[in-house]
Amino acid sequence: xxKALSLLLxxxxxxxxxxxxxxxxNAVSDEATQSSDIAADDAxxxxxxxxxxxxxxxxxxxxxxxxxxxxxxxxxxxxxKIIRTASLDMESRDFDAALxxxxxxxxxxxxYYESRTIYQAGTYPHAQLTIRVPADKTDGFLAQAGEAAHxxxxxxxxxxxxxxxxxxxxxxxxxxTKQERLLALLEQAxxxxxIIELENALSETELQIEYLTGSLRKYDSLIGYATxxxxxxxxxxxxxxxxxxxxxxxxxSAAFSTGLRQGLNTLEELVISxxxxxxxxxxxxxxxxxxxxxxxxxxxxxxxxFPPAAPSDGADSSDFQPPQT
Numbered sequence: 283x284x285k286a287l288s289l290l291l292x293x294x295x296x297x298x299x300x301x302x303x304x305x306x307x308n309a310v311s312d313e314a315t316q317s318s319d320i321a322a323d324d325a326x327x328x329x330x331x332x333x334x335x336x337x338x339x340x341x342x343x344x345x346x347x348x349x350x351x352x353x354x355x356x357x358x359x360x361x362x363k364i365i366r367t368a369s370l371d372m373e374s375r376d377f378d379a380a381l382x383x384x385x386x387x388x389x390x391x392x393x394y395y396e397s398r399t400i401y402q403a404g405t406y407p408h409a410q411l412t413i414r415v416p417a418d419k420t421d422g423f424l425a426q427a428g429e430a431a432h433x434x435x436x437x438x439x440x441x442x443x444x445x446x447x448x449x450x451x452x453x454x455x456x457x458x459t460k461q462e463r464l465l466a467l468l469e470q471a472x473x474x475x476x477i478i479e480l481e482n483a484l485s486e487t488e489l490q491i492e493y494l495t496g497s498l499r500k501y502d503s504l505i506g507y508a509t510x511x512x513x514x515x516x517x518x519x520x521x522x523x524x525x526x527x528x529x530x531x532x533x534x535s536a537a538f539s540t541g542l543r544q545g546l547n548t549l550e551e552l553v554i555s556x557x558x559x560x561x562x563x564x565x566x567x568x569x570x571x572x573x574x575x576x577x578x579x580x581x582x583x584x585x586x587x588f589p590p591a592a593p594s595d596g597a598d599s600s601d602f603q604p605p606q607t
Contacts, residue, residue, distance in 0.1 A: 363448075363501065365441040366420050366508035374431035377407050377516035383430035384411070384512070391419045393507070405554055406516040413510040420508040427512075432520050447501050454494040461487045518547065 374380035381400075388395065393415035400409045415423050427433065464487060468480045556563065 361444075362442060363444040363505050364417070365443055365504045366417055367439050367441075368420065368424060368508065368510045369435070369437045370424075370427060370433055370510065370512045371435035372427070372431035372433050372512060372514045373517045373520060374514065375517065375520065377409075377514070380431040380514060380516075381409060384413075384427070384514070387423065387426055387430065388413055388415065391415050391423055393419075393423070396509070403515075405551060406518075408516075409512070409514040411512040411514065413512060414507040415510065417506055417508045420510070423508075423510065431514060434521060443501060443505070447498075447505075450494055450497050450501070454491065454498065457487055457490045457494060461491065518550075519543075 372380070393413055396412040396414050398409070398411055400407060402408070413423075424436070424438070461484065464480055464484050468477065468484070471477045471480055
């Protein structure tokens with residue numbers, strides 16, 4: 283009897299334990315279901331459009347380097363983007379002929395003038411030219427430029443902008459994808475608030491697309507066409523390096539020749555300058571002449587002796603004696 287009672291008591295305790303476990307599982311399940319419903323409601327409230335399923339956008343996978351895998355693949359598969367620039371200082375005895383030769387060279391290579399300024403500085407004309415030629419023909423232009431005029435200075439530089447170029451390209455692709463998704467959401471929009479918010483987001487995205495597109499166009503222009511700055515001037519004699527003299531007499535003779543040549547050039551420039559400004563010099567000479575005449579007259583008046591004083595009233599004029607000199 284006692285054994286049967288013990289078995290019954292054990293069965294009752296086991297039943298109660300199983301019931302408690304089941305209730306616990308149901309409570310946990312209900313709580314999880316409730317939490318899931320609340321999260322779904324929050325996600326719905328955070329969506330662009332009420333009544334639409336709020337889904338997270340598909341984001342590209344990031345690589346270990348911090349960038350996206352698609353960007354890395356694009357940068358690796360793309361070509362190197364180089365911006366080429368050059369600068370030339372040139373001189374010629376025949377300015378017009380040199381300029382015509384440069385014009386023909388630019389035209390034959392398929393280039394164009396971005397800017398062209400011709401001005402008179404002193405006696406001889408000068409030209410400031412900004413030339414754009416296809417990047418693959420830059421070396422040809424630099425090699426043939428010496429045929430137009432004597433080159434006194436030449437500089438070249440290459441700038442690698444591959445990283446910046448592909449970064450802008452990837453950002454543009456992202457903005458276009460965003461634009462497509464916003465347009466899809468706009469077609470499903472129901473309330474006016476959602477429509478206004480989506481249109482504002484679309485406007486900002488379109489501005490970003492225009493900005494990034496303009497940046498890519500500028501890059502393409504600088505990469506596709508090299509920029510060459512040319513400073514051309516007409517000279518009386520081309521500048522040449524003086525050969526080193528082997529003896530003191532040769533060095534002295536070369537120094538006298540250089541001094542004589544520079545003195546003659548300076549004298550020529552002075553005569554030409556006087557001939558160009560003869561009207562101004564004539565006017566200045568006339569003004570100086572008038573000033574000198576007036577000063578001389580004033581000095582003469584100061585040096586003249588004062589006239590004798592007149593006799594006082596009541597005195598006999600015959601008693602007045604002029605001063606003895």
